[in-house]
Amino acid sequence: MFGGGGGGFNPQKMEQMMKQMGIDVDELDAEEVIIRTEDTELVFSSPDVTRMDARGQETYQVIGSPEERERGAGEESGEPAxxxxxxxxxxxxxxxxxxxxxxxxxxxxxxxxxxxxxxxxxxxxxx
Structure with missing residues (x-):
């Protein structure tokens, strides 16, 4: 579907196709991303974050290796909740x-x- 033979794809063509479908993609300059669950926090320092907006529905992709810590650990270290x-x-x-x-x-x-x-x-x- 994304190009013939060779096993690769052309990023410019992919971007053009996405724009035609009404999908905008932006790289965000994120310093940190925190995902909080009931018991833990996954903290991504300096992650690669991509925001994709498909006709008003935003999706975020976070790439990186998180540090896992118990909930409340950040508050105890002086960071505000x-x-x-x-x-x-x-x-x-x-x-x-x-x-x-x-x-x-x-x-x-x-x-x-x-x-x-x-x-x-x-x-x-x-x-």
Whole structure:
């Protein structure tokens, strides 16, 4: 599908095809990515992060080797859990939830606060 023979593909053609399908791809200059589960945190330092926007649906790809630590380990070392306290729900997150669900920004913010900033849980709650 992606080129004939030779086993390779042309990145320029792939990018052109993605644009034709309405998919935008951007490399992000991320310093750190943290994935929090109930018990642990996966901390990616200096990861390669790619954002793909396919007609309003954003997908992020994180490439790197994470350090695994127990939840709360960052707070004990002096790092704040959320910068700015409990009300530190990023406006971008509010916009993503509102766009995805059709909710107002205040409804999206309330859902995010209710679910401790968890985008997926907030979207599921509003849908």
């Amino acid at each position: 959320l910068e700015g306290g409990e009300d530190a729900i990023p406006d971008d997150d509010v916009e993503i939830v509102a766009t995805r669900t059709g909710a107002t920004e205040s409804e999206a913010r309330a859902a995010l606060e209710r679910h401790d900033g968890d985008l997926a849980a907030a979207v599921e709650y509003l849908e």
